[in-house]
Amino acid sequence: MTKKDELRGRLRALFPEESFGVDEAYRTGVAFSTRVPAERLRDAAEACNETGFYLESITGLDFQDTAELVYHLNCYEPKSRVALRVLLHHDQTLLTLSDIFPSALWLEREVHDFFGISFTEHPDLRPLLLPEDADYHPLQKAFGKVNAYHERKEIYG
Amino acid sequence: MAEPFAQPIVQHIYSLNLGPQHPSTHGVLRVLLDLDGEFIVKADPIVGYGHRGHEKMGENRAYKQFMPNTSRMDYLSGMIYNHGFALAVEKLAGIEVPLRAQYIREIRSELNRISSHLLWFGTYVMDLGGFTPFLYAFDDRENILDILDRVSGSRLTYSYCRFGGVNRDLDPNFVDTTRAFVARLRSRFPDYENMVTKNIIFINRTRDVGVITPELARQYAVTGPNLRACGIAFDTRKTEPYELYDRFDFEVPTGTRGDALDRYYVRMEEMVQSCRIIEQALDQLPDGPYRNTKVPFPLTPPKGEVYFAFESARGQAAYYLVSDGSECPYRCHIRVPSFGNLHVLTEVLRGTLVADAISILGSVDLVIPEIDR
Numbered sequence: 098m099t100k101k102d103e104l105r106g107r108l109r110a111l112f113p114e115e116s117f118g119v120d121e122a123y124r125t126g127v128a129f130s131t132r133v134p135a136e137r138l139r140d141a142a143e144a145c146n147e148t149g150f151y152l153e154s155i156t157g158l159d160f161q162d163t164a165e166l167v168y169h170l171n172c173y174e175p176k177s178r179v180a181l182r183v184l185l186h187h188d189q190t191l192l193t194l195s196d197i198f199p200s201a202l203w204l205e206r207e208v209h210d211f212f213g214i215s216f217t218e219h220p221d222l223r224p225l226l227l228p229e230d231a232d233y234h235p236l237q238k239a240f241g242k243v244n245a246y247h248e249r250k251e252i253y254g
Numbered sequence: 255m256a257e258p259f260a261q262p263i264v265q266h267i268y269s270l271n272l273g274p275q276h277p278s279t280h281g282v283l284r285v286l287l288d289l290d291g292e293f294i295v296k297a298d299p300i301v302g303y304g305h306r307g308h309e310k311m312g313e314n315r316a317y318k319q320f321m322p323n324t325s326r327m328d329y330l331s332g333m334i335y336n337h338g339f340a341l342a343v344e345k346l347a348g349i350e351v352p353l354r355a356q357y358i359r360e361i362r363s364e365l366n367r368i369s370s371h372l373l374w375f376g377t378y379v380m381d382l383g384g385f386t387p388f389l390y391a392f393d394d395r396e397n398i399l400d401i402l403d404r405v406s407g408s409r410l411t412y413s414y415c416r417f418g419g420v421n422r423d424l425d426p427n428f429v430d431t432t433r434a435f436v437a438r439l440r441s442r443f444p445d446y447e448n449m450v451t452k453n454i455i456f457i458n459r460t461r462d463v464g465v466i467t468p469e470l471a472r473q474y475a476v477t478g479p480n481l482r483a484c485g486i487a488f489d490t491r492k493t494e495p496y497e498l499y500d501r502f503d504f505e506v507p508t509g510t511r512g513d514a515l516d517r518y519y520v521r522m523e524e525m526v527q528s529c530r531i532i533e534q535a536l537d538q539l540p541d542g543p544y545r546n547t548k549v550p551f552p553l554t555p556p557k558g559e560v561y562f563a564f565e566s567a568r569g570q571a572a573y574y575l576v577s578d579g580s581e582c583p584y585r586c587h588i589r590v591p592s593f594g595n596l597h598v599l600t601e602v603l604r605g606t607l608v609a610d611a612i613s614i615l616g617s618v619d620l621v622i623p624e625i626d627r
Contacts, residue, residue, distance in 0.1 A: 123494075124345070126561035126572075151472045154589040156574060167574070169561060169589070173488040178561065200475040203597045211309070226302035226626055235310050244314050244582045252557050252578050 100148050101128050101177040107144040123176050130180035141181050142194045145170050152198040157212035159238045160249040193219040211236035274303055281622030297603035299596055304626040312586030317343050317553050325411040328624040331567040333366035333412050340415035342562035342573040347555035354542040355419035360497050361535045364528040369398040370567035371521045378616040379450055382459050387449050397435050419545030436529050460514035464602050464614030475594035478569020479520045480618050484512030490565040502534045514617035552581045568592055568619055590624045
């Protein structure tokens with residue numbers, strides 16, 4: 098059994114079937130994505146960690162009505178990338194994943210820099226790429242020049 | 255009775271700034287080292303000096319206008335980043351690419367990979383005190399830059415790919431010059447081996463230095479030659495074959511110990527494999543159009559997203575593009591391999607000597623502007 102199928106089984110036990118978006122053709126570059134409620138993200142991350150995945154990237158999306166974090170995880174097998182997607186309010190905080198995936202230490206610092214999303218129990222949330230006295234979050238759509246600012250349903254339906 | 259002696263201070267931790275302008279950091283990287291004598295207790299890399307906001311720029315310009323930015327993130331493998339961006343947008347918008355263009359892009363990407371590894375080879379050996387190999391490596395690298403320059407008009411920041419092909423066709427000499435170059439480079443490998451690979455000073459400075467174990471690599475999302483050096487044959491060109499990589503016969507070299515010496519072996523062997531890919535591609539290079547002329551302008555991909563991963567010279571890089579159906583991406587995120595490769599050093603450098611830190615920093619092949627973005 099491939100690791101992505103194993104992970105699928107584990108996540109299916111945790112989350113209802115409608116939270117999965119499967120992409121058999123790998124058109125979006127992920128085998129499947131899972132919509133995870135913010136308070137259960139750590140459960141999902143632990144399942145990924147125990148299956149042998151690594152945390153490849155964390156990034157945010159800023160919409161008018163909501164913020165979203167997308168976690169991409171991958172393992173060393175063909176076409177195995179999976180995504181965890183978390184919707185949150187703009188001022189909501191999230192528990193850190195850095196004790197599960199040490200790579201989250203920096204990835205969460207970067208997300209905090211650019212989107213202003215705070216991670217509780219993160220040991221060191223200093224700015225990573227921005228100046229140390231930065232009090233702005235450049236990738237929020239409210240900052241600087243902005244081409245478009247949509248509600249989430251305008252893109253994802 | 256004499257006064258008792260003061261208790262000796264058993265531990266005096268002091269801090270040392272390595273960088274941000276240090277010849278061995280290869281870019282504006284500052285590492286704040288906490289030292290106990292000559293041993294590193296804690297290493298805290300400080301990055302961001304070269305932050306230019308590429309992701310924000312990406313959200314505010316049309317897809318095509320972002321192409322010049324892509325070669326400026328990792329300026330040593332600019333062609334590969336161009337190539338990856340073109341592929342990501344083509345996947346998002348469903349654009350067909352003529353076969354000749356695919357071959358051209360792939361040959362140039364592999365040439366770029368060799369040039370990046372050559373630069374790493376030269377500067378790394380120079381960090382360790384060997385000046386001569388640097389001159390040899392730069393001599394070879396100049397040849398590659400000339401070949402790439404003649405077609406695209408630029409030595410490092412190519413902006414050569416277009417959605418649905420490339421900017422312009424190869425010049426008539428390209429195939430012959432590239433063949434001659436590959437033959438010449440092959441004849442140089444024995445020289446490199448005699449100068450460096452068998453050099454006892456080099457071996458002593460790198461063997462068992464900066465060991466990255468497979469578990470550590472997974473925890474810190476290390477990819478590329480650094481991951482392969484610890485024995486995991488993970489290469490995006492094999493696991494998610496893009497462009498034409500599934501047509502060519504090449505191997506993914508791996509190491510066993512995960513130390514600086516294995517990372518060296520892996521990169522040297524990767525150059526040999528890239529030579530093989532280039533030769534096969536040159537043999538098969540078809541005639542035909544070099545660009546799909548039916549790409550709509552302005553380009554407006556349908557709503558949706560794509561996460562496109564590709565193998566840069568330093569590991570797995572990726573573009574994450576979200577389209578809202580307009581000319582500009584709604585979100586343009588770039589996953590860079592050096593990010594994880596530098597982060598793991600917070601763990602690897604602990605307990606090593608300062609002199610080894612220079613060797614380890616060099617051996618993971620960092621490009622700092624790529625991390626800063």
